[in-house]
Amino acid sequence: MEHTLLKINKARLLDTLKVSSSIGTSENGGLNRLALSESDKKMRDTYIEWLKEAGLEVRVDDFGNIYGRRKGKRDEAPSVAFGSHLDTQPCGGKYDGILGVLTGLEVIRVLNENDIETEYPLEIVNFTNEEGARFAPPMLGSGGITGDFTKDFIYNTQDDEGISYEEALKSTGYMGYSQNRLSNVKNFVELHIEQGPILHRENKTIGVVQGIQGIDWMTVKVVGKTNHAGPTPMEDRLDALVAASKMVVKVNEITNEITGLKTTVGKMDVKPNVTNVIPGEVEFTIDIRHEDNDLRSHAIERLKEQLSAIALMSKVELTITTDWQSETTWFADDVKQAIREAADKYGYSSMDLFSGPGHDAKYMAGIANTGMIFVPSVDGISHNEQELTLDEDIEKGANVLLYVIQKLAGAK
Amino acid sequence: MEHTLLKINKARLLDTLKVSSSIGTSENGGLNRLALSESDKKMRDTYIEWLKEAGLEVRVDDFGNIYGRRKGKRDEAPSVAFGSHLDTQPCGGKYDGILGVLTGLEVIRVLNENDIETEYPLEIVNFTNEEGARFAPPMLGSGGITGDFTKDFIYNTQDDEGISYEEALKSTGYMGYSQNRLSNVKNFVELHIEQGPILHRENKTIGVVQGIQGIDWMTVKVVGKTNHAGPTPMEDRLDALVAASKMVVKVNEITNEITGLKTTVGKMDVKPNVTNVIPGEVEFTIDIRHEDNDLRSHAIERLKEQLSAIALMSKVELTITTDWQSETTWFADDVKQAIREAADKYGYSSMDLFSGPGHDAKYMAGIANTGMIFVPSVDGISHNEQELTLDEDIEKGANVLLYVIQKLAGAK
Secondary structure, rough: OOOOOOOOHHHHHHHHHHHHOOOOOOOOOOOOOOOOOOHHHHHHHHHHHHHHHHOOOEEEEEEOOOEEEEEOOOOOEEEEEEOOOOOOOOOOOOOOHHHHHHHHHHHHHHHHHHOOOOOOOOEEEEEEOOOOOOOOOOHHHHHHHHHOHHHHHHHHHOOOOOOEEHHHHHHEEEEEEOHHOOOOOOEEEEEEEOOOOOHHHOOOEEEEEEEEEEEEEEEEEEEEOOOOOOOOHHOOOOHHHHHHHHHHHHHEEEEEEOOOOEOOEEEEEEOOOOOEOOEEEEEEEEEEEEEHHHHHHHHHHHHHHEEEEEHHOOEEEEEEEEEEEEEEOOOOHHHHHHHHHHHHOOOOOEEEEEEEEHHHHHHHOOOOEEEEEEEHHHHHOOOOOOOOHHHHHHHHHHHHHHHHHHHHHOOO | OOOOOOOOEEEEEEEEHHHHHHOOEEEOOOOOOOOEEEEHHHHHHHHHHHHOOOEEEEEEOOOOEEEEOOOOOOOOOEEEEEOOEEEEEEEEEOOOOOHHHHHHHHHHHHHHOOOEEOOOOOEEEOOOOOOOOOOOOHHHHOOOOOOOOHHHHHOOOOOOOEHHHHHHHHHHOOOOOOHHHOEEEEEEEEEEEEEEEEEEHHHEEEEEEEOOEEEEEEEEEEEEEEEEEOOOOOOHOOOOOHHHHHHHHHHHHHHHOOOOOOEOOOOOOEOOOOOOEOOEEEEEEEEEEEEOOOHHHHHHHHHHHHHHHHHHHHHHHHEEEEEEEOOOOOOOOOHHHHHHHHHHHOOOOOEEEEEEOOOOOHHHHOOOOEEEEEEOOOOOOOOOOOOOOOHHHHHHHHHHHHHHHHHHEOOO
């Protein structure tokens, strides 16, 4: 590799981030910048100014995704794309996907001021509605261009007030053209906060993301018999909550059997939910994650057996429904290697890890060699106004991105 | 005892019950006769006609309790009172407290037609708002005359529409006088359906109620840490629901250590209750019952220790609050003995048991030698339109009540 070991301009990057932090600021110092809201529109407008100032060719596609293109020496060759999303949760933080977009812009600025050309064209992307906080499910902008969702499906999703994605695109002026969609992509690189405690706890700066863990969501329904707490002898009871509680403990314990398995019962509803009435029905969810699809399937089968055994012993009826499944996404070797190499060159500590949450990179992996750079989240806090990534870690992450983009795009 | 072995008139009693079942009939063939509602007023008006037809001196007190008095030979002596309540749950059954009032009326009719005098005067009582379904808490009419609740407290209770007990008394015309309250009582006897499965399951007809089980209600709050299901490693979690589930299992298991102990977790609320978020807070209730106050206290202490141990192991915060306590009520020997004797004389099977739910007899036990006769509930179902007590069991219960009243009141 022939390019020099450039560094980003930390002060400029933090200034740019500061502007973002001032658009849609929430009461407690975080951000409330829902996709295609007034504040998101203001952020987009500002962002497009920056893209233009950086000499990029700006375009918007029919999902509202914004691209800034920098010509390559071989401009017909597939591009190297990078970016993330500028939208946030309603009580979100200032870093999340935002860092991925703004460090990308800083990379462009550094390449510009150093007159660095690349073999392959560059595309910096801001995807619409990554959070899924306004329009569910998440990652509609990226999933739209990769074909993971149909245009009809995306356009018809509605927010809580019944406004559709399509209407929101039109009313904000971000309804672009389908011919503007990103295509012919060689690589996609996304820098993102970890949203977990591992880098911070392990005292590492750069996460070389191996992929995004596969997830299964299930709903478990336990039916016993509603009865009065006073007269009903213990031995006559068919208590759905006692049975469900044993199941929750088992769902937790199974993670001791399989290394790396994560299970969560996040939601539980009890009926009729009255102090002196034995619960007749309990419904709870299971979120189960493991990067090894076979191990995850095996864990689910094992869990079903164990929950059935509890139901049998407790004489309650059990129904387990699969609500959603997502296979593990594996990231590309060339990107992972470039990230590791960058960390080494700059002398930053790094480690391999998996992403628990989904990201735009998940869908992009279907159309390009894709990878992610994680930077530390203090205490693993995210989707929260307390979210924090330290300035020096932002700087280091941006330097790694700068190196990776140069490497993948063939900088001279 | 010198009185003859009289029997009640089954056909007449069932006819009377049929009239009651036609006042406030609910869609699915039960009753919706909330205290001091239009249908309760209609029932009361009809009932007062019956009392007058039976030659009783009728009066209403300042809680709306209705009394019918039959003179005793020693009319200044303390009375023998019996009865229960005519109000129901919103989707209640046709038997519940109603049987206690209507079998009492049948007792009066039989004494009348057999010209039987008693040494002590008789008082048949219909208590207001036993169910507590319109005005909470339950048993306000009986608790008012025994001093368990103040008049102010009772008058100011409100239904869901903001109508006070006092207003409801006035608007139905059932605001009577404080000097009409029941006082100078020797015994109180209440016939009631069991509301539990024991008599039915044991194939016994008459329950000789030993008392009403003491109850403690507690709220348990478990605080862990809300976090995302994706990135948070299992070993870093402070999952309030996993800890709470272990506690629910323990609350159930402790009943194996102490015979006769009943525990119920009826209500559980999880926060934030989202599929992919580790619950940060869980609140659940414990309903704990045992007739032995010391054993119940011991069980509660033991439970607190065990829940604290789980909290410590799970690194979650635990707060246990006592919401309500009610000591066990023990019924009087003379009444229990008379009930057992009656069952023997008529050749009915009987057994001793405890009441789980509260009854007007609970408060009456504070001012008179009190007891209860239970008749079987098919499958233990109550507070439900499916509630059923068989005609022959109603007849047998009424005969026992007839005998007990004669015995306690000194019939000639």
